[in-house]
Amino acid sequence: MPTITVLIDSPPTARYHAATVNALGHAIDERDDRDSFTIDVVHTDAISTIGDAVVIGPGTPYNDPRAAEAVITSARERGVPLVAT
């Protein structure tokens, strides 16, 4: 049951927030195992752990840029898939 963490600070109503979550959904919906995925949207100043993969969403300045960097470092060092847009 893969969990994808989406690190983004803009509100759900913001265009780029919605587009990011929707784009993940479009890709997941094409899969036979679509129901196994969880998307966990988290603000940079509230992140504690990351899931099986991470999306760094658009929208600098981040609330907590050092937390965003720590997530990137962790994903790189642990081999966790990451895409940043």
Next chain:
Amino acid sequence: MLVEHARTLVGITDATHTEYGATGTAIVTLLACSLDGTQIDIAIAQSSRLASIYGARVAVEQTTCNYGLEPAHAEIATMHGMRAVAVDDTGEVRAVERADHPFFVATLYQPQLTSEPGKPHPIFIAFVDAAAVAEK
């Protein structure tokens, strides 16, 4: 991602994004000409993950970016395992990736803006595939 890369791997410990202020070494800086709301043509590097994902060497993408990799530090995109894998028609870096990682891709454009139901963007397809593999 580029600021983290500069700080952690390249050794520019005061690397920063100019949006956060004037102190430090600016790695990501305001573009001379904003690309916000524009379409850009990108050329994708041969033998890159990105080329494999797209199945093509060129693409048209939408971007909201007002910032980009500072030209004076463009070399960091090719250091310590990072590879610049897409450039726009001005030659500025638009995507980077790591070859030593299951999936580590950053774009200076927004692929999510061209994703549609039933026609997901190839970057998100590949990323979700990688997430499924990572979980196993």
